[in-house]
Amino acid sequence: MSTLLVRVAALPGGRTSPAYRDVRTALLDSVLTAAGLDLGGAVAVLRRRCLTCGGTDHGKPEVPAALAAGWHIGVAHTATRVVVAASGAGPCGVDVEDVDAVARAPVAPVLLAPEERADAGAESVERLARTWVRKEALLKAVGHGLAVDPASVVLDGEQRAPRVVRWAGPGRAPVPAAWVEDDLPATLGVPRALVSAVALRAP
Numbered sequence: 001m002s003t004l005l006v007r008v009a010a011l012p013g014g015r016t017s018p019a020y021r022d023v024r025t026a027l028l029d030s031v032l033t034a035a036g037l038d039l040g041g042a043v044a045v046l047r048r049r050c051l052t053c054g055g056t057d058h059g060k061p062e063v064p065a066a067l068a069a070g071w072h073i074g075v076a077h078t079a080t081r082v083v084v085a086a087s088g089a090g091p092c093g094v095d096v097e098d099v100d101a102v103a104r105a106p107v108a109p110v111l112l113a114p115e116e117r118a119d120a121g122a123e124s125v126e127r128l129a130r131t132w133v134r135k136e137a138l139l140k141a142v143g144h145g146l147a148v149d150p151a152s153v154v155l156d157g158e159q160r161a162p163r164v165v166r167w168a169g170p171g172r173a174p175v176p177a178a179w180v181e182d183d184l185p186a187t188l189g190v191p192r193a194l195v196s197a198v199a200l201r202a203p
């Protein structure tokens with residue numbers, strides 16, 4: 001069985017939808033069942049922990065019953081969809097972005113390291129969006145999320161399984177153990193969205 005699983009659902013309104021929590025829970029149940037976990041009929045209860053301040057109302061999500069069995073989870077959403085990932089290979093993170101939204105936002109100055117900015121003029125918006133989801137998925141897997149400056153991180157961009165080539169976050173550079181990347185099918189809404197999920201090698 002794969003140790004990195006991803007599930008996606010369409011949801012008009014995204015996180016602002018009244019159905020958001022139920023859709024997220026259903027996706028978590030689905031992905032953890034696919035991982036072979038038996039939650040005893042209980043829905044996947046999500047807990048959060050912030051690595052920066054220790055708060056429990058924000059920060060990296062986890063499902064305690066799954067974590068006890070060695071499975072980590074990640075969550076992301078756009079205006080029209082919800083994505084969850086589950087990893088049995090170490091902490092994981094996931095991100096998804098609508099390419100059209102990336103095109104409208106001044107992303108490059110906050111996302112790219114100086115050496116990446118040199119090429120930014122020639123970058124297609126799809127490539128910029130892919131760099132965004134890769135970096136944010138990695139930073140979520142580490143658990144600090146965007147509390148770590150994404151412009152301080154460089155991934156080698158061309159491979160399907162990117163490596164971390166520069167790291168200025170806390171601790172040692174994370175080592176990806178598995179990487180999933182998909183362009184979401186047009187049936188799920190905006191046709192040019194991306195999803196990316198990364199599991200980190202367990203320390």
Ligand SMILES: CC(C)(COP(=O)(O)OP(=O)(O)OC[C@H]1O[C@@H](n2cnc3c(N)ncnc32)[C@H](O)[C@@H]1OP(=O)(O)O)[C@@H](O)C(=O)NCCC(=O)NCCS
Binds near residue numbers: 058060074096141143
């Ligand atoms: C929270 C954050 C990831 C939201 O990014 P976004 O693009 O608006 O939202 P996304 O859809 O990509 O991700 C949202 C999901 O990320 C997850 N998430 C939040 N913080 C996370 C973290 N530190 N690590 C991993 N995942 C995290 C949550 O599960 C959230 O979904 P939920 O609200 O349904 O639980 C981003 O703003 C961030 O990393 N902020 C960190 C700031 C911080 O920690 N500051 C210090 C506070 S003391």
